[in-house]
Amino acid sequence: MRARVLLSLLAVALVAAPFVVSGYLVSVLIVALYFAYVGQAWNIMMGFAGQLSLGHALYVGLGAYTAAALFVQSGVPPWLGLIAAIIVAMAFAAAIGFLAFRFGISGVYFALLTIAFAEFTRIGFDHFGWVGASAGLFLPVSQRSGSDLLALRGTPTMFYYVILALAAGAFALSRWLLTSRIGFYWMAIREDQDAAQALGIDTFRYKLAAVVVSAAMTSIAGVFFAFYYNNLFPEQIFSIGRSIEIILGPIIGGLGTLFGPVLGAFVLQLLAEALREGVSALGLEIPGLTQVFYGVCLLVVVMFLPNGVWPPIARRLRL
Amino acid sequence: MTALLAVEGISKRFRGLKAVDDVSFTVPKGGIVALIGPNGAGKTTTFNLIAGVYAPDTGRIVLDGEDITSLRPDRACHAGIGRTFQIVKPFGAMTVLENVVVGALRRSADVAAARSRAAELLERVGLADKAAMPAQGLTLPEKKRLETARALATEPKILLLDEVMAGLRPTEIDRMVETFRALNRETGIAILLTEHVMRAVMALSDRIVVLHHGRKICEGSPEQVARNEAVLESYLGTEAVS
Ligand SMILES: Nc1ncnc2c1ncn2[C@@H]1O[C@H](COP(=O)(O)OP(=O)(O)OP(=O)(O)O)[C@@H](O)[C@H]1O
Ligand SMILES: [Mg+2]
Numbered sequence: 001m002r003a004r005v006l007l008s009l010l011a012v013a014l015v016a017a018p019f020v021v022s023g024y025l026v027s028v029l030i031v032a033l034y035f036a037y038v039g040q041a042w043n044i045m046m047g048f049a050g051q052l053s054l055g056h057a058l059y060v061g062l063g064a065y066t067a068a069a070l071f072v073q074s075g076v077p078p079w080l081g082l083i084a085a086i087i088v089a090m091a092f093a094a095a096i097g098f099l100a101f102r103f104g105i106s107g108v109y110f111a112l113l114t115i116a117f118a119e120f121t122r123i124g125f126d127h128f129g130w131v132g133a134s135a136g137l138f139l140p141v142s143q144r145s146g147s148d149l150l151a152l153r154g155t156p157t158m159f160y161y162v163i164l165a166l167a168a169g170a171f172a173l174s175r176w177l178l179t180s181r182i183g184f185y186w187m188a189i190r191e192d193q194d195a196a197q198a199l200g201i202d203t204f205r206y207k208l209a210a211v212v213v214s215a216a217m218t219s220i221a222g223v224f225f226a227f228y229y230n231n232l233f234p235e236q237i238f239s240i241g242r243s244i245e246i247i248l249g250p251i252i253g254g255l256g257t258l259f260g261p262v263l264g265a266f267v268l269q270l271l272a273e274a275l276r277e278g279v280s281a282l283g284l285e286i287p288g289l290t291q292v293f294y295g296v297c298l299l300v301v302v303m304f305l306p307n308g309v310w311p312p313i314a315r316r317l318r319l
Numbered sequence: 320m321t322a323l324l325a326v327e328g329i330s331k332r333f334r335g336l337k338a339v340d341d342v343s344f345t346v347p348k349g350g351i352v353a354l355i356g357p358n359g360a361g362k363t364t365t366f367n368l369i370a371g372v373y374a375p376d377t378g379r380i381v382l383d384g385e386d387i388t389s390l391r392p393d394r395a396c397h398a399g400i401g402r403t404f405q406i407v408k409p410f411g412a413m414t415v416l417e418n419v420v421v422g423a424l425r426r427s428a429d430v431a432a433a434r435s436r437a438a439e440l441l442e443r444v445g446l447a448d449k450a451a452m453p454a455q456g457l458t459l460p461e462k463k464r465l466e467t468a469r470a471l472a473t474e475p476k477i478l479l480l481d482e483v484m485a486g487l488r489p490t491e492i493d494r495m496v497e498t499f500r501a502l503n504r505e506t507g508i509a510i511l512l513t514e515h516v517m518r519a520v521m522a523l524s525d526r527i528v529v530l531h532h533g534r535k536i537c538e539g540s541p542e543q544v545a546r547n548e549a550v551l552e553s554y555l556g557t558e559a560v561s
Contacts, residue, residue, distance in 0.1 A: 034476065180430065184417065184424055185424070187412075187417075188413070191409075191410035191411055192409070192410055192411075193391070194372075197392040197393045198396060198402055198470075199422045199425060200346055200397050201393055255348075266371065298450065
């Protein structure tokens with residue numbers, strides 16, 4: 001009940017935001033919602049099913065490149081490219097999951113495997129001429145005469161509502177998954193794989209499902225990224241730094257919770273932005289400041305709120 | 320009585336060690352059989368072979384006419400094996416009720432139905448008042464009961480209980496014995512248990528199988544086993560028969 005009220009208030013605030021706040025703040029909110037969305041997607045794999053991916057930038061990059069390259073090279077509209085992007089990401093995820101879980105790779109070794117795949121793919125794309133290789137892929141930025149949702153061309157406000165809808169959808173999907181049989185099975189696997197198996201759970205299948213679902217969702221963020229930023233470089237999009245950025249929100253907000261990824265993303269992005277603003281208001285330019293700030297946030301949370309920011313708030317609100 | 324579970328000449332080596340050595344026994348439909356023996360006798364390994372954790376090096380395991388030898392643990396569960404772990408494996412961060420829901424989802428994909436089934440089972444094992452607590456907060460004996468409820472929720476044909484009464488006081492043991500008797504009487508579920516608490520073994524089992532160094536050294540009714548020379552020497556002599 002309280003959760004409903006809270007959620008409704010949040011929804012109203014977010015829907016109204018572009019009418020109230022400045023264009024600059026809208027762009028900050030877009031980034032926060034973007035991280036809420038990818039955090040939610042990553043949380044399904046790690047928070048729900050307990051499979052640590054440190055290479056989620058792989059799926060962002062695959063989604064971004066698939067849709068963008070199809071658009072640039074063949075004029076395929078983004079909504080069609082989106083479907084292709086999801087299929088490509090799911091295929092990669094299935095291959096990685098199959099390899100790892102068939103050969104019993106788990107824990108740290110699994111995490112290393114996810115990094116390795118992201119890195120291999122980055123190197124591959126660096127030499128992949130059709131998508132511009134290391135020189136990058138650029139989407140034509142035409143004059144924006146209004147917003148065309150199907151073509152994903154338009155004003156920041158349009159992108160704001162797109163990412164808001166995605167974040168809301170990811171939240172709803174996560175909630176539904178978590179309260180279904182698959183969610184219980186994922187949590188059981190996360191808590192104790194042997195016990196889960198003894199209760200009849202095909203752990204291989206369910207772990208694979210977690211990876212594939214998470215990858216599919218993440219690739220959608222990639223498509224958004226490509227059409228919002230209009231330029232893609234393998235060095236950036238597949239980098240391990242990007243993978244780490246994805247996982248900070250859910251860790252700080254609360255792993256395995258529904259609100260954690262959202263809260264974590266907002267806390268991190270809004271605070272980081274405030275910090276950048278504050279520093280530049282002082283006339284300073286400190287490179288790497290955001291990364292240091294992320295590090296400090298992570299340290300504080302790990303030391304004082306090992307379950308993340310959300311669980312104690314949830315208790316306080318008696319949710 | 321027809322055999323529900325037939326274990327036929329199973330063996331398992333760990334490197335040089337013969338943990339289970341050519342062991343055969345049966346559990347009849349609706350029967351309660353105890354597997355006893357000193358530490359390291361091979362009881363847990365036998366359970367693990369039946370439940371599919373390891374594949375036996377030799378022998379065959381048949382459940383209700385179906386050959387389940389070397390089936391993966393989840394397949395063994397589907398075939399009708401329910402088990403607890405000697406070293407408990409609760410889903411710590413999940414609530415006590417949710418732990419049992421996971422088991423109940425084996426029979427119904429409907430979470431609401433699984434919840435009510437799980438609540439019934441918690442009532443049966445006496446954990447109803449702890450339903451909303453995270454499982455990691457339970458005491459060890461409570462965790463063992465939770466494992467029992469979780470296994471029961473999958474509606475197995477046979478329940479394998481690995482020392483679920485360890486650490487209980489005598490009055491609690493009597494209560495657990497009564498719980499299992501009632502369960503067996505009312506649902507007809509077969510039980511294979513290992514237990515060092517002889518009081519429980521004697522009160523519960525129709526038959527006892529005694530293992531020593533991986534080999535079966537004796538089998539019979541509780542009275543027969545209690546009188547057996549070899550058993551007295553290897554095992555019971557060191558434990559109080561009460
Ligand atoms: N996975 C394993 N790898 C190597 N050795 C093992 C393994 N599991 C069991 N063993 C060995 O097999 C033998 C039988 O062990 P098991 O756990 O089956 O005994 P048990 O009868 O259950 O004993 P307890 O009463 O102490 O529980 C022991 O010597 C044990 O050390
Ligand atoms: Mg044992």
